[in-house]
Amino acid sequence: MSKFSLARLRDGWGTQTRVIHALMIRELITRFGRENIGFLWIMVEPLLFAGIVATLWRVSKGPEEHGISVIAFVISGYIPITLFRHGISRSQAVFTANGSLLYHRQIKIIDFLLSRFIIEFLGSSMAYIFIASILIVFDTFPIPSDIGLFMSGFLLYSIFSFSVCLVIAPLSEISETVEKFVPVTTYIMIPFSGLFYMLSWVHPTLREYMLFSPFINGMEMMRKGLWGDQITAYYNPWNPIIFSMIFAVFGLALCRHVRRTLTIE
Amino acid sequence: MIICKDLCKSYKHGLKSKRVLDNVNFTVEPGDRIALLGRNGAGKSTLIKLIGGVEMPTSGKVIRNMTLSWPLGFAGGFQGSLTGYDNARFIARIYQRKYSDIRAFIEEFTELGNQLKMPVKTYSSGMRARLAFGLSLAIEFDCYLIDEVIMVGDQNFNRKCHHELLERRQSRSMILASHSTELIQQVCNRAILVHNGQATEYDDVNQAVHDYSNL
Numbered sequence: 001m002s003k004f005s006l007a008r009l010r011d012g013w014g015t016q017t018r019v020i021h022a023l024m025i026r027e028l029i030t031r032f033g034r035e036n037i038g039f040l041w042i043m044v045e046p047l048l049f050a051g052i053v054a055t056l057w058r059v060s061k062g063p064e065e066h067g068i069s070v071i072a073f074v075i076s077g078y079i080p081i082t083l084f085r086h087g088i089s090r091s092q093a094v095f096t097a098n099g100s101l102l103y104h105r106q107i108k109i110i111d112f113l114l115s116r117f118i119i120e121f122l123g124s125s126m127a128y129i130f131i132a133s134i135l136i137v138f139d140t141f142p143i144p145s146d147i148g149l150f151m152s153g154f155l156l157y158s159i160f161s162f163s164v165c166l167v168i169a170p171l172s173e174i175s176e177t178v179e180k181f182v183p184v185t186t187y188i189m190i191p192f193s194g195l196f197y198m199l200s201w202v203h204p205t206l207r208e209y210m211l212f213s214p215f216i217n218g219m220e221m222m223r224k225g226l227w228g229d230q231i232t233a234y235y236n237p238w239n240p241i242i243f244s245m246i247f248a249v250f251g252l253a254l255c256r257h258v259r260r261t262l263t264i265e
Numbered sequence: 266m267i268i269c270k271d272l273c274k275s276y277k278h279g280l281k282s283k284r285v286l287d288n289v290n291f292t293v294e295p296g297d298r299i300a301l302l303g304r305n306g307a308g309k310s311t312l313i314k315l316i317g318g319v320e321m322p323t324s325g326k327v328i329r330n331m332t333l334s335w336p337l338g339f340a341g342g343f344q345g346s347l348t349g350y351d352n353a354r355f356i357a358r359i360y361q362r363k364y365s366d367i368r369a370f371i372e373e374f375t376e377l378g379n380q381l382k383m384p385v386k387t388y389s390s391g392m393r394a395r396l397a398f399g400l401s402l403a404i405e406f407d408c409y410l411i412d413e414v415i416m417v418g419d420q421n422f423n424r425k426c427h428h429e430l431l432e433r434r435q436s437r438s439m440i441l442a443s444h445s446t447e448l449i450q451q452v453c454n455r456a457i458l459v460h461n462g463q464a465t466e467y468d469d470v471n472q473a474v475h476d477y478s479n480l
Binding site for chain 1: 276
């Protein structure tokens with residue numbers, strides 16, 4: 001019996017990876033086409049965003065703040081938040097937009113979300129590696145002191161972002177009002193995402209509350225991984241893990257509910 | 266075998282709810298060619314979508330013990346902004362077939378030529394039907410779900426469909442929703458008449474067509 005279900009699990013895994021692969025290629029072609037640099041466009045947007053904001057900060061604040069490079073600091077904050085914001089905006093109304101693909105039974109609605117998020121994730125990672133490599137050459141970006149910690153932070157941040165997408169996607173199908181509140185909410189949460197500061201710069205009482213935010217925990221991990229002993233970081237990796245699990249369970253249940261009532265033309 | 270068990274489907278709009286299908290039961294045996302008859306809005310397409318797993322029943326279930334095509338119709342199954350070839354590649358990937366085989370088959374079957382390099386949204390409904398049929402025939406299913414679409418083609422297409430589907434794949438099953446009583450009498454061996462949410466099974470197609478004409 002257990003062997004039987006293991007074989008089924010393997011089949012299911014095979015089908016799902018195939019479907020997600022096909023969906024990603026399809027998405028890349030529809031979004032970026034085959035002309036000029038093609039799918040490399042996925043890293044252009046995060047690059048531009050982080051690059052321009054970093055330049056603005058560099059001009060207005062000078063080369064260093066709290067002893068670390070302003071450009072590197074801004075980039076380390078902006079690339080993850082672009083991933084989060086793009087992930088969210090791409091997951092709205094994704095089920096109805098791709099409805100015609102549900103004619104093929106092996107495609108599940110979660111595959112739409114996964115394929116889109118993986119594309120955003122790859123785009124951000126590529127942009128990050130690209131810009132960091134260039135800046136390291138010019139000595140404006142630190143060589144990561146603990147690359148493992150940095151990557152764990154980025155991964156936790158991404159997983160939490162994805163778990164939020166799992167909730168937003170079905171909610172946006174249930175009610176159109178949700179869609180109208182999302183841009184404002186993602187904007188408001190920027191200050192609470194750890195983008196502009198380290199927790200060691202804020203008042204200890206405030207810090208305790210801030211540590212409830214999964215984004216801040218992830219961000220502190222990434223920055224500690226980058227700068228190491230140059231900075232003090234406060235984080236608890238269990239925070240993003242637990243929050244992600246809660247959001248994922250809630251989101252998957254909502255997805256299941258929405259799939260049952262989804263009307264497809 | 267495909268078994269529909271106590272299928273119910275309601276659509277909700279705001280506070281209103283409309284029951285489209287109410288307790289539908291039937292079985293499709295291998296080799297069955299079932300006609301779905303019913304007036305516009307009776308629920309034929311809904312039933313096809315439920316059988317094909319495109320939409321989920323409100324209650325009841327569909328048990329599929331043979332491979333079943335996706336519902337072939339005007340909408341669905343394609344991405345309009347992609348070309349015919351891109352869609353073929355996509356289908357080949359998700360159904361785990363060799364793209365070169367599928368490509369060769371649809372080029373021969375659809376006769377769309379260079380149009381296959383154009384986005385599907387620029388196709389006429391006849392051309393879409395050709396592509397949809399071409400792709401699903403290239404993959405080979407035990408049972409085909411066909412929603413109206415067979416009628417939009419020109420004579421050449423009808424002849425091809427007839428040859429591929431009814432002669433070469435005689436042992437396959439088929440569920441065909443259509444208003445063309447002539448076609449149904451010619452092709453089907455059983456019929457289901459959908460009316461007021463109820464589905465009535467007929468072993469005699471002529472009787473079903475007679476009842477349908479008198480609705």
